[in-house]
Amino acid sequence: MTEKFDVIVIGGGPGGYVAAIRAAQLGLNTACIDMNTGKDGKAALGGTCLNVGCIPSKALLDSSKHYHHLQHSYAAHGINVTDASIDIGTMISRKDAVVSKLTGGVAQLFKANKVKQFHGRGRLLADRQVEFTPHASSEKIMLEAENIILAAGSVPIAIPNVEYDNEYIIDNAGVLDLTEVPPRLGVIGAGVIGLELGSVWQRLGSKVTLLEALPSFLPTADEDISKQAGRLFKRQGLDIRLGTLVKSASVANGEVKVTLEDKNGESEISFDRLLVAVGRKPYTKGLLSDDSGVEINGRGQINVNDQSQTNVVGVWAVGDCVRGPMLAHKASEEGIAVAELIAGKAAHIHFDTVPWVIYTDPEIAWVGKTEQQLKEEGVAYRAGSFPFAGTGRGLAMGDAAGMVKMLADEDTDEVLGVHIIGPSASELIAECVVTMEFHGASEDLARIVHAHPTLSEAVHEAALHVDKRAIHRGN
Ligand code: FAD
Numbered sequence: 438m439t440e441k442f443d444v445i446v447i448g449g450g451p452g453g454y455v456a457a458i459r460a461a462q463l464g465l466n467t468a469c470i471d472m473n474t475g476k477d478g479k480a481a482l483g484g485t486c487l488n489v490g491c492i493p494s495k496a497l498l499d500s501s502k503h504y505h506h507l508q509h510s511y512a513a514h515g516i517n518v519t520d521a522s523i524d525i526g527t528m529i530s531r532k533d534a535v536v537s538k539l540t541g542g543v544a545q546l547f548k549a550n551k552v553k554q555f556h557g558r559g560r561l562l563a564d565r566q567v568e569f570t571p572h573a574s575s576e577k578i579m580l581e582a583e584n585i586i587l588a589a590g591s592v593p594i595a596i597p598n599v600e601y602d603n604e605y606i607i608d609n610a611g612v613l614d615l616t617e618v619p620p621r622l623g624v625i626g627a628g629v630i631g632l633e634l635g636s637v638w639q640r641l642g643s644k645v646t647l648l649e650a651l652p653s654f655l656p657t658a659d660e661d662i663s664k665q666a667g668r669l670f671k672r673q674g675l676d677i678r679l680g681t682l683v684k685s686a687s688v689a690n691g692e693v694k695v696t697l698e699d700k701n702g703e704s705e706i707s708f709d710r711l712l713v714a715v716g717r718k719p720y721t722k723g724l725l726s727d728d729s730g731v732e733i734n735g736r737g738q739i740n741v742n743d744q745s746q747t748n749v750v751g752v753w754a755v756g757d758c759v760r761g762p763m764l765a766h767k768a769s770e771e772g773i774a775v776a777e778l779i780a781g782k783a784a785h786i787h788f789d790t791v792p793w794v795i796y797t798d799p800e801i802a803w804v805g806k807t808e809q810q811l812k813e814e815g816v817a818y819r820a821g822s823f824p825f826a827g828t829g830r831g832l833a834m835g836d837a838a839g840m841v842k843m844l845a846d847e848d849t850d851e852v853l854g855v856h857i858i859g860p861s862a863s864e865l866i867a868e869c870v871v872t873m874e875f876h877g878a879s880e881d882l883a884r885i886v887h888a889h890p891t892l893s894e895a896v897h898e899a900a901l902h903v904d905k906r907a908i909h910r911g912n
């Protein structure tokens with residue numbers, strides 16, 4: 438017999454589980470199918486983000502930051518520690534505990550909201566029928582709903598001639614579970630994931646080399662920010678080699694030999710472990726039957742319109758498996774919007790104000806346009822900036838590297854982009870997102886009272902500096 442729902446969500450990551458909860462809140466009878474299994478062998482909701490992405494990477498970034506500060510920063514505060522050591526097993530167990538608390542929390546939220554959870558694979562058939570194959574048995578169960586939300590997420594990209602063996606050549610999941618600090622860690626790709634996970638092991642003692650094919654560093658960030666980031670990361674000991682294309686990698690005698698090509702031609706370099714972090718691709722394997730009718734584009738993404746509708750009526754898709762940035766908060770907001778549209782409400786997402794964050798030290802965060810984009814588009818703008826070294830709070834914390842840069846329309850003064858590198862950039866960006874959502878001007882930010890002493894004063898001063906009236910810097 439076919440079990441019927443108002444909404445079936447396939448995928449329980451931040452796109453899918455949030456969509457399911459919101460649909461249930463709106464009174465819709467909702468099911469969520471997710472196939473992920475945790476380390477304990479049980480269903481673990483939360484997708485890539487909670488299990489092998491955002492959360493575990495931040496847990497390790499925080500642990501490794503404490504260890505790094507213990508060794509390098511505390512002496513300046515008069516705190517002297519001898520014989521500091523790190524127990525990798527404890528660090529990884531703490532990370533696992535954070536992950537299971539959160540994945541268990543999502544299961545609790547499902548119960549509280551009466552979302553029916555199915556642990557196994559979901560496959561969309563024609564006419565909004567869904568075939569569910571439980572992990573526990575091979576028997577197939579038929580489900581059906583008025584609306585289906587596809588939220589199948591993404592998986593790491595593999596590159597030719599570099600085969601994952603999950604021991605020496607690893608992806609983001611593998612590098613989150615290393616049992617010891619590799620003396621030499623190679624990272625292919627100096628993007629967000631490579632930088633964050635490379636930083637973790639570099640702080641713990643690895644010599645980390647990032648091999649990046651592109652000639653420029655962090656090209657999607659504002660150039661002033663990426664230049665400063667490149668300098669700071671180099672000073673920290675990250676060896677970032679731009680214009681370096683990895684051609685192949687092989688494992689022999691307990692190490693990974695990588696063949697690369699740069700301006701000097703081909704050469705070889707060896708590592709103890711190699712992290713492949715060259716990006717992610719939508720995961721739609723086994724998700725759609727041939728007669729489901731759902732279109733996939735040339736980039737492997739499920740085709741959707743601005744409202745996340747696929748070409749099949751009643752079938753929606755959100756998150757990493759569709760167009761747009763592969764970010765958890767983007768996936769979740771799409772999930773909420775789709776649930777609300779299904780329930781007959783109005784919903785809309787402003788992709789232009791999705792914030793980006795890189796959780797390195799210092800953190801990098803931005804929203805809106807970069808200066809190079811405004812130049813390319815011929816938009817007349819004014820720029821303001823302020824260094825954290827000019828804030829009392831940054832200096833008191835001993836964490837004052839970096840700056841805030843603000844770009845505003847020359848005529849209307851509307852904020853067009855804000856770019857931050859510095860302490861708590863991930864939190865400071867929220868105020869800038871709000872300003873942009875409300876089409877606020879730099880003048881608005883300049884006139885808002887910011888508490889003293891806080892890091893947010895750097896945002897305030899950057900806004901004042903757009904109009905060349907910053908107080909604590911030359912204009
Ligand atoms: P996913 O989280 O990938 O979830 C999809 C789920 O669907 C998975 O559980 C999968 O098993 C399941 N599934 C797939 N197909 C089926 C099927 N047929 N049947 C049943 N289940 C299925 N983003 C941020 O915003 N901030 C960060 O700090 C951040 N850090 C990251 C760090 C790392 C190391 C990585 C890898 C990613 C990071 N991301 C971060 C990206 C973020 O994890 C993704 O953008 C987000 O998880 C996408 O959510 P999603 O719901 O679309 O897909």
Ligand code: AMP
Nearest residue numbers: 626628629648649650651682683715716
């Ligand atoms: P991101 O998309 O932010 O995860 O970053 C992935 C990075 O990996 C990009 O900057 C790519 O240029 C880089 N990359 C992809 N393939 C290779 C390769 N074969 N060698 C070196 N870098 C690569």
